[in-house]
Amino acid sequence: MTQPDADATPDTSNGRAPGGPDSAWGERADEAARSVTHLFGQRLFFLPGTHIAATLRPSGRVGNLRRPWHYWWQAHYLDCLVDTGFRELGKAGQPPEKFDGDARPSAGRLASRLVTGIRLRNFLTYVNHYYDDMAWLALSTLRLERLAEESRRPSPPRQERIRRSLTLQFDSASTDDLGGGTFWSTKRDFKNTPATAPVALYYARTGNTGKAQALLDWLDARLFDSTRGLYLDGIRIRSAGETVLEDAIYTYNQGPVLGALLELGGTANLERAATVVRAVATHLTLPGAAGTGTPADQADTNSTAKDTNSSLVLRCDGTGDGGLFTGILTRYLALAATDRRLPQDVRTTAAGLVTGTAGAFWAGRREIAAGEPLAPSRRARGPIFSSDPRRPAGETYPAGAAVELSTQLQAWMALESAAKVAAADTRGSGN
Secondary structure: OOOOOOOOOOOOOOOOOOOOHHHHHHHHHHHHHHHHHHHHEEEEEEOOOOOEEEOOEEOHHHHHHHOOOHHHHHHHOOOOHHHHHHHHHOOOOOOOOOOOOOOOOHHHHHHHHHHHHHHHHHHOOOOEEEEEHHHHHHHHHHHHHHHHOOOOOOOOOOHHHHHHHOOOOHHHOOHHHHOOOEOOOOOOEEEEEEHHHHHHHHHHHHHOOOHHHHHHHHHHOEEOOOOOOOEEEEEOOOOOOEEEEEOOOHHHHHHHHHHHHHOOOOHHHHHHHHHHHHHHHHHHHHHHHHOOOHHHHHHOOHHHHHHHHHHHHOOOOOOHHHHHHHHHHHHHHHHOOOOOOOOOHHHHHHHHHOOOOHHHHHHHOEOOOOOOHHHHOOOOOOOOOOOOOOOOHHHOOOOOEEEEEEHHHHHHHHHHHHEEEEEEHHHHHOO
């Protein structure tokens, strides 16, 4: 069970009372949620009922309109808000609490406004040129729909329209070319794991299990590296028709494959999921840095993670799009950590990777200093997280540096994933 920081003064400025020891990860995830929503969140074009995230701070609204708005970053922002929304519902015997106080919108309300903002910013449609982008949005809106159900609020009619529209896109992109798989973009010259895996997970979660399994089978046949136990990037189709294997291994590609394997279940899929978790621990980790954060930060690990993996952190891939990669992997490792169909050693490994990485992000955080350029856009104090869990934020984002949304979402995802692992460990229950 996690312990709160021994030397930290609990922040109750948002109206929430500090919790007990088992709530430490949730409180940290709330801190990340407040930091990102306060620093990056804004109305789209000042329109009421909308929400969108700036992709860089400090920046002005006009400047934000001139730079890429990153559809898929917004989709992961939505997923993070949904994570927080589920925690807002509370535990058994406890009343619901908003993450940002009673006077401000709930995470679920912000998520709904963000869906509106994405459609408006994307010129009145949810369709774009990249099938992986659309798959991430489809997955996050599915989870938002479930959040609405658990909140006993009616899901807006647009949810069905989103599902229908994006399913048609995935059906058109998942062809027999190269024997199966999903195209990455409308150029249709690259079938890869980044598109095929989240589409497979989407199909699995919407009841199209046959299509989902076929996509996983294609990934296993064409892109699984049996030597390392991980999935390669993809296969390009050149103009003359020849194919070229892109053999890079990225952290985030393993995540949605793992999610789809767990969603479909069955002996073969669960065995492959266990293989992937073990391979991630072997090939995609680095030793954690010593000496960052307070002594309480350094000692803080979930009880399921007190293993050799507690000193490991997941490899990160810098900034830009790569700033999201490791956060995405932690989301699906948390599912493995809480899935009792997997062997205990695999669950312990997954839990250790999640909490070790999240703990390093937390330990390396820094507070925004009064007078630095980020401060005027703040509504409350809060942390900035490093782009690399092995380096403190004061080093990767010193005062005066511009901060990217992607890297802050990554840390938020890791903290939400740790909160999920800790909650399951406290309950002693499975997935």
